[in-house]
């Protein structure tokens with residue numbers, strides 16, 4: 001969920017299923033009030049997911065048994 005550090009505003013999956021809509025609502029609240037929004041859902045991490053490269057390589061290479 002996303003929540004305001006200044007007032008009791010918040011939004012979560014229960015009242016807004018779309019994560020993009022929650023982000024938009026959080027931005028709107030920030031723009032309207034200047035309040036600081038914090039997020040605890042981790043839906044949009046600041047960096048790429050920490051996945052091993054071999055996962056992507058294996059997905060890109062053809063399967064040896066497909067010949």
Ligand SMILES: [Zn+2]
Nearest residue numbers: 004007009035
């Ligand atoms: Zn607020």
